[in-house]
Amino acid sequence: MMLDWSVGATRRLSSCDGYDCEIYCDGSISRRLPSCSGCLYRLDRAFHPFALKERSVPTTQSSQTGSPTPMALERVNGYTPLETATLITRAGCERETLPLSRLILKAFYGGCFICLGAHVFLLVVGGSPGLRESNEMLAVMVGGFTFPLGFVLIILTNSELFTSSLFFMTFTCLQRKTSILGALKVWVIGYIFNFAGALFIAGFLCWWANSLQDDTIKSYASVQAEKRVNVQWSVNFLRGVGCNWFVGLASFLAMTSGDHVSKIYCIWIPVWSFVILGYQHCIANFYLVPIGMFYGTNFGVGKYIYQSIIPVTIGNIVGGVFLAGVPFWFLYGRNSPMGLDHGKELAQKKGPGGEPNGDASADMNPREIGPRNVSDDPSQIV
Template structure:
């Protein structure tokens, strides 16, 4: 696979972040909507595969197909823009401001949420034949995920909140590494391989992805999950979003940018 050097793909990261900040509202929302919808379908696929095979590892192995599809199509996930857009500000790109970054984050959040919610409604309808029968095994599994990842953390109070925050940090460390992976190669196969590995790792480890949760929790509520919308936001989405910001920016974006774009002077010899 054609490989770009770190200095080359870090420049590409900054260029991409700048382009996303200057993108029109319409295009930002469309791309975010489609990303949220495709990732939601991938989550259903992964859960279905796990239930049918009896192995969570099978679901983790297959889930990255969704991330690869959406990035090859040029769509945007919140976790990706958390990492990319601040780099354009650090690089002092013309017209890039904190307000522009927050605007982009807000639009991508709305688009991702609407896309994931649309698929959640469709899948809940399918699992229950129009809400006329109880959900089957896969639908029940999705409903219970929402309970475990809200009330399960709430049980431990502040330490539960800190735990889910750290799961969010680790998640976007891996997911944003996958986003970068799509930039280190100029071939489709190279991009897919580089994205697949860290995405599989995050899903297998049960880390928390804010956009995946935009599907899991609304669909869980539709399928009879025993938790509330407030439980979802306080004990999942808010700490996960914060963790995703920290993980993507601190462990992927800033480290790569600092050491490859703003390299320190070489140490004198002798």
């Protein structure tokens, strides 16, 4: 059902079960009064900014009459995989159209946030020598519970992380919604400034601030750095593959969630899991290895680059692209509504200055009626 829409118009829609659904529009915000119980009317901006569509609502069996009764979709706390694919497409388009200054700042913050979580992890595990001697895996599990802090900060602040962008940009490139050059720009800038943020935390807020005050923690910082570097090249490569598979899963699950509590839970479990499994994250290693080198290790910069940075980064790329981005595109992206050449314009919205404002995430909710302000959006994503 398509209706003409004009500024200031009011539409009263006749619905089932004797209810009326009244919708107001002032040109910028649309809202729905308590809706009918049999039909859900929504404004689907993915196809046309003011296209009013009718959707059926799932039904449940009534305990009294045995007849089907409608169930409101608002009760469902999450999105379907196809709806999630729409959100992923918009997120990738937003990344490509971000102004360079904003992309750089978001990437710098992303590196800082990841390393804040790694810093807390180092303090917890390094400060528990007795637990490490008696049960090292239990110490890693307890410390690993604090590590996802960085990923939560990134998602809830909509910052930029190289490893999660591998998933998003692969997905949208395969949909032909973003270009390969655009994806390379996001990846290269994200990687460089994630690295800068990690070194900022390691050098200024950890080593120079002397936040590792205990000698036991400083000793553990060196030991864990040596364990990350003094292994075979292929081992670090495969650890990188496994890590970013989990990061891609965490990114997808966070997109399926409609509220902050669910997002945090969906991020926490996969990230906690890859820490317990000993997988390697290249951006987190930009903090965990240099901080150990500051306090003394048995390897130098050259070995660190060859044995850790190169294999872990390549492994993260393989895991994010071929184990997360490509499979999820094949399952849900090929037939997504955003694959019908209607979605990229959402990321090309013009700001007051005439350039793309890069805030496609402001309209992330595929079920919502009408446009919303960015400050009101609870679904900001990585």
